[in-house]
Amino acid sequence: MTPRRQSRMAVILFVLLGISIAAGLMLYALRQNIDLFYTPTEVIYGKNEDATQKPSVGQRIRVGGMVVAGTVQRDPKSLNVKFDLNDIGPAITVEYEGILPDLFREGQGIVAQGVLKTPTLLVATEVLAKHDENYVPPELDAQMQKVHKPMGIADLKGESERDRQEKAYASQETQEGQQ
Structure with a gap:
């Protein structure tokens, strides 16, 4: 090994040793607070x-x-x-x-x-x-109702517009099939 490589290797080992010592001291100082x-x-x-x-x-x-x-x-x-x-x-x-x-x-x-x-x-x-993870602020709930109802997304109590259209179409087909 050339002297230049030896000096680079010494610097790298010195830096790694310094980082290891610093990390060890930090963990030692925080040992009581690691698992709070x-x-x-x-x-x-x-x-x-x-x-x-x-x-x-x-x-x-x-x-x-x-x-x-x-x-x-x-x-x-x-x-x-x-x-x-x-x-x-x-x-x-x-x-x-x-x-x-x-x-x-x-x-x-x-x-x-x-x-x-x-x-x-x-x-x-x-x-x-702590609060329930299902909580929705009233302002957000009102905004969601404005945005989602026109899109045909069902509210919790009823069916969506698309479901109603499909039922109407199916009933029309059965009526036409019976005639």
Whole structure:
């Protein structure tokens, strides 16, 4: 190998080594935040029921589940709210101070982000409410009705214009065939 190739190879290896070290340090620094999302069952039992993969007290996490009916407790003097959150297993308690989203209600799916104070208590800094994926805003629904009805697309309660025309044509043919 020529000295010029050796120096190029040394530079390339040095750059690759530097990138590898930087990526390793970044992953090491973010190791606690790589897997943020948990369900209430995973908070209590750990991911895949492995106790070594449980979030630790003081860790910042996101927990998603359903608000348990009858557990929402609002403080009348402040914006503090306390409720239970569960999935198919055990429930955890979530405490939140602030204005809840409009879609928040019992039996609704939510995602709460905050700090785990005890193994079953999350003090949330943010609460996000999920909505049904079939939701259509009223303005969009009205616009869709204007656009799609003239095209003959059926509404959910009836039949399309094309279906009516085909039935009329078929009945005409049967009448002509009977004569």
